[in-house]
Amino acid sequence: MGDYPSRSVNATAGDLAATSSRGQGAGYGASPSNHNEPPLGGGGALPKKSRFSIETGFRALSTASGAMVLVIIVAIAVFLIYKALPALQANTGHFLTQFEWNPNDATPSFGIAAIAFGTVLSSIIALLVAVPVALSIALFLSHYAPKRLATPLGFVIDLLAAVPSVVFGLWGRDVLQSPVRDFSLWLNEYFGWIPLFGGNGPFGQSILLGGLVLAIMVLPIITSLSREVFQQTPGMNEEAALALGATRWEMIRTAVLPYGKPGVIAAVMLGLGRALGETIALAMTLSIKFDISFNLIENGGNSVAANIANAFGEANETGRGALIASGLVLFTITLVVNMTARAIIYRRREFRDNAA
Amino acid sequence: MSVLEKQVPGVVMTPDNIRSRKLPVVTNVVIAVAAFAIAAAIVLGLDIGNWVLVAVFGAAFYLIGLSVVAGRIEGKRAARNRTMKALIYTACVLAVLPLISVIWTLVTKGLARFDADFFGSSMNNIGARDANGGAYHAIIGTLEQVGLATLMAVPVGVLGAIYLVEYGRGKFAGTVRFFVDVMTGVPSIVAGLFVYTFWVLGVSPIFNDGRPQASGFAAAMALAVLMLPTVVRSTEEMLRLVPGPLREGSYALGVPQWKTILRVVLPTALPGIVTGIMLAVARAAGETAPVLLAAGGLAAINFNPFEGGQSSLALFVYQQAGDGSKFAPDRAWTAALTLVALVLILTVAAKLLARRNKLSR
Known part of the structure; x- marks a missing residue:
């Protein structure tokens, strides 16, 4: 194909834009000067760049598809606000501070305080349980396990991430609930003097159960992201630490963990975003209550997303508007958390690319 | 090399004493057995829980015992290394347990109605x-x-x-x-x-x-x-x-x-x-x-x-x-x-x- 006749054909065939930066870059390496021949064709033989070609059309189409993401995010915000406003105007209580959720009454009165508290509390429990375990597994996979074990185990962790949340919810409700109830009874008997574990029961369908189920669900996310970060630690740093006589743990503490810190923070925040938005697993494991209580083991707990799933079916128009308003709050919170996490990852990436 | 060849008077360098001392595997096993025995004795003796608590206490005692004994034999830094390794392995086992439970329940309970009618x-x-x-x-x-x-x-x-x-x-x-x-x-x-x-x-x-x-x-x-x-x-x-x-x-x-x-x-x-x-x-x-x-x-x-x-x-x-x-x-x-x-x-x-x-x- 590189023969001269075909070159002249191709020179007229396409509208390879000599103006595009890529086109120039591509032609740069294959200069015809090493063939002792006069250059074929010429500027006049090339077709002029037409204003409306397939090229411009395709370019516009793909640009529109890229912009679609921004359009969707803006549309989510606009439509949620549009439908939430009537309900918020009909609200007789204070939306941000009230505990009650009675939007279906003749005089609707609802507030997001209790359910937002439940969302945050369950996510905190989930992270407290999941983060140490996830980081341990990530370190195990990247620095302790032999490769023959690390590959299949990493595969299994990835599969764990693919299991639908409704299955975890079902498992939490049918299987995990009775051990958690036993554990709660035990905690209540011996540590009942701590307010967190007080109360007179019944126990089991508590925020502790929801938090534990959430922990199992965010575990694979945090694990796979931090494993990736730990694996990227420069081998030189690790070898330098070992050569100075560090033990394996000292090498991890001085070389791996400081290098991976921003990545781990971002992974934890992504896990937090997932935990905040989780719906069905919490709707199945918590017993819905609208109050703010630091008691972890008594039946109760609630979350914004679980409340939407539970109350949506029976809600009237104002009720649905109120749920949409709470969904808007959830959207804003997760958006902020995710943007922060991504900003950390991006800054880190720039840093790494510059260093390389 | 000259520094290494110069012998310190009074100490004979043999392959045994120029390497740092290692914790024997037998000691490791003995610590584990002792930890779980003590945990069982405490928990069941005082009647404050069941076998789950025995396992938790046993694991905790094992980690503490390991770090103390390894600290005496191998030194502080090696002991810390050993403890962290044990902790990381424990966390892995802990994470695999719910996964096994989910799969086991799915298969056992799910097969109940796995028929043509379903x-x-x-x-x-x-x-x-x-x-x-x-x-x-x-x-x-x-x-x-x-x-x-x-x-x-x-x-x-x-x-x-x-x-x-x-x-x-x-x-x-x-x-x-x-x-x-x-x-x-x-x-x-x-x-x-x-x-x-x-x-x-x-x-x-x-x-x-x-x-x-x-x-x-x-x-x-x-x-x-x-x-x-x-x-x-x-x-x-x-x-x-x-x-x-x-x-x-x-x-x-x-x-x-x-x-x-x-x-x-x-x-x-x-x-x-x-x-x-x-x-x-x-x-x-x-x-x-x-x-x-x-x-x-x-x-x-x-x-x-x-x-x-x-x-x-x-x-x-x-x-x-x-x-x-x-x-x-x-x-x-x-x-x-x-x-x-x-x-x-x-x-x-x-x-x-x-x-x-x-x-x-």
Whole structure:
């Protein structure tokens, strides 16, 4: 194909834009000067760049598809606000501070305080349980396990991430609930003097159960992201630490963990975003209550997303508007958390690319 | 070498004493046995718990004992190293336990109704006292909704990735890339609410005499919103792996850029793109909340995704789990097993495909 006749054909065939930066870059390496021949064709033989070609059309189409993401995010915000406003105007209580959720009454009165508290509390429990375990597994996979074990185990962790949340919810409700109830009874008997574990029961369908189920669900996310970060630690740093006589743990503490810190923070925040938005697993494991209580083991707990799933079916128009308003709050919170996490990852990436 | 050869008077260097002393394996085992024995004696003696507490106490005593004994024999730093290693291994065992439990329960409980009736009938006219009833309608719903969602999300997602890799320069492309990443974190319930406000309340009344109508198509839209960022991200990663000289060769032959992308770049990256799409489909198939809000759920078989409510496997699990009938849990677990099988087959197939991909990192 590189023969001269075909070159002249191709020179007229396409509208390879000599103006595009890529086109120039591509032609740069294959200069015809090493063939002792006069250059074929010429500027006049090339077709002029037409204003409306397939090229411009395709370019516009793909640009529109890229912009679609921004359009969707803006549309989510606009439509949620549009439908939430009537309900918020009909609200007789204070939306941000009230505990009650009675939007279906003749005089609707609802507030997001209790359910937002439940969302945050369950996510905190989930992270407290999941983060140490996830980081341990990530370190195990990247620095302790032999490769023959690390590959299949990493595969299994990835599969764990693919299991639908409704299955975890079902498992939490049918299987995990009775051990958690036993554990709660035990905690209540011996540590009942701590307010967190007080109360007179019944126990089991508590925020502790929801938090534990959430922990199992965010575990694979945090694990796979931090494993990736730990694996990227420069081998030189690790070898330098070992050569100075560090033990394996000292090498991890001085070389791996400081290098991976921003990545781990971002992974934890992504896990937090997932935990905040989780719906069905919490709707199945918590017993819905609208109050703010630091008691972890008594039946109760609630979350914004679980409340939407539970109350949506029976809600009237104002009720649905109120749920949409709470969904808007959830959207804003997760958006902020995710943007922060991504900003950390991006800054880190720039840093790494510059260093390389 | 001269420093090493100079012998310190009074100390004879032999292979035994120039190496640091190691904790013998026997000691390690003895510590473990002793720790669990003491834990059992304390817990069962004082009657403050059962075997779970024995295991927890035993593990704690073992870690403490190990660090103390290793500290005496090997020194402080080596002891710390040993303790951290034991902690990390313990955490791994701890994390694998729930996974095993989930799989075990899924298989044992899920096989209870894994029969032809379950896959051949719907929940229409099934009362609380009826033991039969199945998920046929839900499987139809899942397949149709996920199929429609794929049809919507894949073209937009792949084209969006093409924009990011081939055309996008400057600030706007950076913004798009950033928000694609952010969008992966949008909660599924928010996507469901969005489609409910936008399609079910806003657009569907036009086709339905002014009454809002939940439908499988609405659910598919919500699933597409959730799939889109995943598709864009995975496709973008794959397109970036296509070697630049391949494009340049095509340009050098005079092929325009759009044709180069469609004929050279996309086919090269195709296996990787398909892998990403399959992972996105697997994620969408397991979503419950969007279907709950946008499709409403229906007990009868409805083949038409554009009219009337539909159910899906995930929603079926949720509804059966909330049902008071004593036969409902069996149905829920069997549907869960079916769903997990579907999702895992897709995921494993995607990962195997990725392994054969020549472009992989």
